[in-house]
Amino acid sequence: MVRYRPNVAALILNKDGNLLICERYTVPGAWQFPQGGVDSGEALEAALFREIREEIGLEKNHYDVLESRGDYRYLYPPDVRAKKIKKHGNHGQEQTYYLCQLKDDAPPINVNQSPQEFRAYRWIHPEEFDLDWLPSFKHEVYSSVMQDFFGISLMPES
Structure with missing residues (x-):
């Protein structure tokens, strides 16, 4: 049976409608949204607040959660899957995405958190x-x- 690890991800928009992306600390050129695993017994929204605080330094009063959508799944690649199954028993991740609006009085994004997930x-x-x-x-x-969330097609047309 395939098992998926619960995960939350944040789509954070600023007042200009721009979307926050962060470059992985260990993989230069790899850009993604703040995200992370949900701890055992943790509510999804609580995990979202924790991950955003840990990864980019924003507290939950610095943004509004506008909507969420879930059940986005992917499998880890075969070369990683065995390690992940050993570590937490899952073959992939099931993500819930949250669209968030940054408040005008929010502090600047700070990717220099510990441990550091992002470089920029x-x-x-x-x-x-x-x-x-x-x-x-x-x-x-x-x-x-x-x-x-945005009505944008990223996949090449066939």
Whole structure:
């Protein structure tokens, strides 16, 4: 039986409608949204607040959660899957995405948290998101998320 680890991810918009993306600390050129696993017994929204605080230094009073959508799933690639099954017993992740609006009085994003997940951040128009920033096993999920939340198709037309 395939098991998925619960995960939450944040789509954070600023007042100009730009979307926050963060560059992985250990993988230069890999950009993604703040996200992370849900601890045992932890509510999804509580995990969202914790992950945003841990990864980019914002408290829950610095943004509003506008909506959420879930059941986005992906499998870890085969070379990683065995390690992940050993570590937490899961073959992949099932993500719930939260669309968040940054408040005007929020402090600047701070990716210099400990432990450091990200090396940099930037704000982009949602249609500027590029699947080449991600490993291929995440392409389908990110494409679905961008379509569902922003009506943007990232997959090449066949």
